[in-house]
Amino acid sequence: MSARDEILARVRAGLAKGDAGARRTAALAYLQAAPPGPQPTLAGDLLTRFSDKAGSLASTVERVADYAAVPARVAAYLAAHDLPARAVTALDVAGLDWAAAGIVSHSGSAVDADPVGITGCFCAIAETGTLLLLSGPATPASASLLPETHIALVPAARVVATMEDAFALLHRERGQLPRAANFVSGPSRTGDIEQTIVLGAHGPCRVHLIIIEEES
Structure with missing residues (x-):
């Protein structure tokens, strides 16, 4: 020894x-x-609550009927904001027909030149308007953190009430935490200088959420 x-x-x-x-x-x-701690009682529809809370955090939100409608809606969003029709897509959403909507895309990890990142999400939390994103081979964290614009696809069936529900779903479906679990509540922001809020300080300056209403 x-x-x-x-x-x-x-x-x-x-x-x-x-x-x-x-x-x-x-x-x-x-x-x-x-034993679990006290849980809030959320009034009304979870999707409406999630949309309202996400909007209060400076995210923009829209709903579509199914995944087939997503590329055209993303293209419309980019055009409306004078953003280039170029994006990095996480592998879990790379199979959508981005080219048909006029979007030039590559899949995988983001690079500095990528203006837009398009990802899915593990689930969304109605209580706070927050996304839960898990890192993994098909879902690199850089796709949501590095580009100035993050567009997230949110299946309606994956909207849960509280953060405790999100963790319970994670443990039930995955068994253990991945390398990184990122909670995203609107664009990146800071108030470090004279308490003036600045968006995009440490990540995307805009976040757009597309809720897909089709049942999985």
Whole structure:
């Protein structure tokens, strides 16, 4: 045993900590057994609540009937804001017919030259108008964080009431957290200088949400 191993063994013994796997299992069991805290009662339709809250955070929101309508609506949004019809798409939405709508796209991670990033989302939270985005091979975080404009596709069936519901859905469907879980509540902003709000300081300066109403 090296001096390093001996020192670490003495530290572990002093802390009475054994196998890391067993401690992780015990911690997860404790969290799962803990009773949930009080939950808010959200009045009205979840989609309406989500749209209203997202709008209050400076996101823009529209609804479409199905995924087939999305590329044309994205093209219309870009044209209305004098934005270039060029985008990076996360792999989970790359299969839509962007070219037919006149949008030049590539899929994968974003680069500095990408003006627009188009992504899906794991779910959306009606209570706060927030998106939950998970990083992964098909959903690189840079596509939503690096371009100045982020367009997110939100399936209506994936709008949940609260953040606790979002975490419960995540654990139920994925089992564990990915490398990164990003909560997006409108455009990036800061008030560091004279408490003046500036959009786009650390990420997109505009966020557009398209809710897809078709049932999955």
